[in-house]
Amino acid sequence: MLLSHTLGLSRAALLAHPERVLTASQYAAYAALISRRAAGYPLPYLTGRAEFYGLEFEVTPEVLIPRPETELLVELALALQPHSVVDVGTGSGCIAVSLAVLLPRVVVYAIDISPAALxxxxxxxxxxxxxxxxxxxxxxVLSPRPGPVDLIVSNPPYIPSDECALLPPSVRDYEPRLALDGGPDGLAxxxxxxxxxxxxxxxxxxxxIEIGATQGEAATTLAHAILPRARISLHRDLAGRDRVLQVSDIQTD
Ligand SMILES: C[S@@+](CC[C@H](N)C(=O)[O-])C[C@H]1O[C@@H](n2cnc3c(N)ncnc32)[C@H](O)[C@@H]1O
Structure with missing residues (x-):
């Protein structure tokens, strides 16, 4: 993938022409990428691209690399067929843009505290x-207030602050802290x-709302306390772990 990125050629083109000889500058660029990758720098930040829900997204070190488990949130949102959505903490925009592509009439408000991410x-x-x-x-979060909308979606920062140091180095050292750190209990x-x-x-x-695999019970309790009349459920990801908190039939102000 790094060679294909360096040369601007598809992987199929590389395989079809294994006799190709690199120029000195192509080799230098490729070797530089290999050493950054070997030091743990994430591949999507090197190529500037990541796939999410079958679509290709630009990524930079200012945004979280979209994760496959977040596709569950998109699937659940699509099933609701909303006309208007707010995506809070949009990052690369992977959720907001996927919904806009797949729901041709939906209007999406994409909020982030980071202008670089936006x-x-x-x-x-x-x-x-x-x-x-x-x-x-x-x-x-929701200030300035958009809407009114049918649905709020969010993959928020949800790692408890003191667990951020325990994340794999490729995440801890390179992905934005702002995208990860969910405060003392991860639920702020x-x-x-x-x-x-x-x-x-x-x-x-x-x-x-996407949650951490161990946050199902705490997030459900929190939702019951804050929105006691709403319907609350949890959805599991493909690995069978709690992943999305759904709150429905919310009474509004
Ligand atoms: C876990 S990332 C999710 C990015 C993207 N939605 C995804 O699923 O890949 C969380 C995002 O929330 C943003 N964020 C953090 N604190 C925020 C706040 N107080 N208000 C709005 N956005 C915030 C971060 O900048 C980051 O882009």
Whole structure:
């Protein structure tokens, strides 16, 4: 993949022409990539690309590398057929843009506190021709308040602060701390999102939030405490681990 990236050729083209000889500068560029990768630097940051939900996204070190388990959140959102969505903590825009591509009439508000991340999300919306329906907002959780919308989706930072140091070095050393650190119990962002959600939802709207594999019980308890009249459920990922908290039928202000 690094050689294909260096030469701007597909992997099939490389395999079809194994006799190709690299120029000195091509070799130098390739060797430099190999040594960064060998030092643990993530492959998607080297190539600037990651695949998510069958689509290709630009990624830079300012955004989290989209993860396959987040595709569950997109699947659940698609099943609800919303007309309007807010994606809180949009990062690369992988969730917002995938929904806009797959739901041709949906309008998505994509919020992030990081202007650098929003710039990447904007380029991804353009790349997939949905920039007219993906509205980028620099914001802190749900402020400024978009909407009202049918659905809130979020893959928030949810790693407890003191567990960030225990993450694999390729994550801990290179992915943005802002995208990972969920405060002392990992639930700080989720707590705020659940509290602020009724102010942006239409009556009967819902929320889908990605959570850590061990946070199912704590996140359910939190949702019951903050939104006692809503319907609350957990969804498991393909590995059978709790992954998405769904809160439905939310009473609005
Ligand atoms: C786990 S990443 C998710 C990125 C992307 N949605 C994905 O699924 O790959 C969380 C994102 O939340 C953003 N973020 C962190 N704190 C925030 C806040 N208070 N308000 C809005 N966005 C925030 C980070 O900048 C980061 O882009």
């Amino acid at each position: 710039a990447v999300a904007g380029r991804n919306a353009e790349r997939h021709h949905v920039a007219d329906r993906v509205h980028l907002l620099t914001g802190d 962002f989720i707590r705020r999102l659940l509290k602020e959600a009724p102010t942006v939802l239409r009556p009967g709207g819902g929320i889908l």
